Amino acid sequence: MSILPQKNELGFFEIRLESIGGLGANLAGKMLAEAGVLGLGLNGSNFSSYGSEKKGTPVKSFIRFCEPRVEIRDHSPIEQPHIVGVFHEALYKTINVVSGLNADGIVLVNSSRDFDDVKQDLKLEYGTLAIVDALTIAVEEKTKVNTAMLGALFRICDFLDPDAMRKVIRKTFEKKYPHFVEPNLRTFDRGYSEVEFKTYHVPEDAQGKAFTRPLPQLGYMTQELGGVITTQANSILKDLSGSRQGFLPKFERDKCIDCAACDNVCPDFCFVWEEGADKRGREQMFLKGIDYQYCKGCLKCVEACPTSALSDLREMIGYADANRVKQNFPYAEGGNL
Ligand code: SF4
Ligand code: SF4
Structure with a gap:
C-alpha cells in the first residue's frame, strides 16, 4: 500500500x-x-x-x-x-x-x-x-x-x-x-x-488554481539590437521590499541629528532628504524619512546611527506602505520636476 x-x-x-x-x-x-x-x-x-x-x-x-x-x-x-x-x-x-x-x-x-x-x-x-x-x-x-x-x-x-x-x-x-x-x-x-x-470547504466541482507561467518582458523576438535597454533608470522603478527578511529600520525624527551616517552605509536610495535652515538660518539638509521601496532590510543603517533615531523593527504587513516617505526622481515615471 x-x-x-x-x-x-x-x-x-x-x-x-x-x-x-x-x-x-x-x-x-x-x-x-x-x-x-x-x-x-x-x-x-x-x-x-x-x-x-x-x-x-x-x-x-x-x-x-x-x-x-x-x-x-x-x-x-x-x-x-x-x-x-x-x-x-x-x-x-x-x-x-x-x-x-x-x-x-x-x-x-x-x-x-x-x-x-x-x-x-x-x-x-x-x-x-x-x-x-x-x-x-x-x-x-x-x-x-x-x-x-x-x-x-x-x-x-x-x-x-x-x-x-x-x-x-x-x-x-x-x-x-x-x-x-x-x-x-x-x-x-x-x-x-x-x-x-x-x-x-472544497466544493465537489472545485477547480485547482490556474497555472500562469511568468513571461519575460524581453525575449529573443522582442529584444532590441545589441541588447539596448530602453527603460531609462530601471533600478529606480524596482521594488526591493521582497528582499527583506522580516525586519526593517524604524525612523524617529525627533531623535535624529541629520548626520547622514545612515546614508553613507545604505546600499540603495532609501534615505529621503529635504533642504531647510538650521537654528541660525543656515542652509542644511534634513532627513525626512525612509523610502521602503528600496530597503532590503540589511540594517546597516541601524548599526551606523549614533543616536537611537534608527532601530530594527519586526516588519508587519502594511507598516512599510504606511510609513514610507517617497523619493522624488523627476525624470523617472511619476516624478515631479
Ligand atoms: S536597512 Fe539597509 S537598505 Fe534599508 S535603509 Fe537601512 S541600510 Fe538602507
Ligand atoms: S544616522 Fe541616525 S542620526 Fe544620523 S541622519 Fe541617520 S537617522 Fe539621523
Missing part, C-alpha cells in the same frame, strides 16, 4: 517552496527530499531555481516523491503542486505563489497573521491553510526560518518520519557547530508543534 497521500497522473506527490534567497528554502527542499528517499525508501527528486544574485531574489525549490518502482523522468518545475510552502509574505506582492495549486491542496505560510487575512491576500477560495510563525521561532531560538518551516512541513507530510530529520539536524551540526544542535532541534520541534491549520 502506498504511503503517499495523493498522486498526480504520473504517480508523483509534489511540493513547491516559494522563498527569497537567504532564507534557506533550497536547503530545506534538499533535506525534505533526503528524508523521503533515504528515510523511507521512496523515489524522489529535488532542485531549485533562483536568479544570479543569491540573496534577496525569488527562489523556488521543487520536491517530487513517488513509489520506488516509478522512474522519475519529469525534471521540469512543478506547476500543479499538492503542497506550497511560502517562506516570506512579501512574495505575494510580486509573485502568484499559489499558481497551479490543486483544489484540495495545502498552503503553508510563514506568518503571524490571522487565517482569513492570509487567505484573502493569497486569493484562496478553498483548501487547507497552514500557518506557522517561523520568523518568531527563529528569532527566539537564534536559528533560521527554514528549520521551523521544515518542522511544519513534516507535520503536513505525515508520512515522513520526524525522527529521521532530527538525526539529520544532529549530523549536520554536531562536528563543526555543536552549539547549534539543540537550538535547531528546538526550532524544528516548535515548527512541528506550533503550526496551525484551517480548512476551507
Whole structure:
C-alpha cells in the first residue's frame, strides 16, 4: 500500500517552496527530499531555481516523491503542486505563489497573521491553510526560518518520519557547530508543534488554481539590437521590499541629528532628504524619512546611527506602505520636476 497521500497522473506527490534567497528554502527542499528517499525508501527528486544574485531574489525549490518502482523522468518545475510552502509574505506582492495549486491542496505560510487575512491576500477560495510563525521561532531560538518551516512541513507530510530529520539536524551540526544542535532541534520541534491549520470547504466541482507561467518582458523576438535597454533608470522603478527578511529600520525624527551616517552605509536610495535652515538660518539638509521601496532590510543603517533615531523593527504587513516617505526622481515615471 502506498504511503503517499495523493498522486498526480504520473504517480508523483509534489511540493513547491516559494522563498527569497537567504532564507534557506533550497536547503530545506534538499533535506525534505533526503528524508523521503533515504528515510523511507521512496523515489524522489529535488532542485531549485533562483536568479544570479543569491540573496534577496525569488527562489523556488521543487520536491517530487513517488513509489520506488516509478522512474522519475519529469525534471521540469512543478506547476500543479499538492503542497506550497511560502517562506516570506512579501512574495505575494510580486509573485502568484499559489499558481497551479490543486483544489484540495495545502498552503503553508510563514506568518503571524490571522487565517482569513492570509487567505484573502493569497486569493484562496478553498483548501487547507497552514500557518506557522517561523520568523518568531527563529528569532527566539537564534536559528533560521527554514528549520521551523521544515518542522511544519513534516507535520503536513505525515508520512515522513520526524525522527529521521532530527538525526539529520544532529549530523549536520554536531562536528563543526555543536552549539547549534539543540537550538535547531528546538526550532524544528516548535515548527512541528506550533503550526496551525484551517480548512476551507472544497466544493465537489472545485477547480485547482490556474497555472500562469511568468513571461519575460524581453525575449529573443522582442529584444532590441545589441541588447539596448530602453527603460531609462530601471533600478529606480524596482521594488526591493521582497528582499527583506522580516525586519526593517524604524525612523524617529525627533531623535535624529541629520548626520547622514545612515546614508553613507545604505546600499540603495532609501534615505529621503529635504533642504531647510538650521537654528541660525543656515542652509542644511534634513532627513525626512525612509523610502521602503528600496530597503532590503540589511540594517546597516541601524548599526551606523549614533543616536537611537534608527532601530530594527519586526516588519508587519502594511507598516512599510504606511510609513514610507517617497523619493522624488523627476525624470523617472511619476516624478515631479
Ligand atoms: S536597512 Fe537601512 S541600510 Fe539597509 S537598505 Fe534599508 S535603509 Fe538602507
Ligand atoms: S544616522 Fe541616525 S542620526 Fe544620523 S541622519 Fe541617520 S537617522 Fe539621523
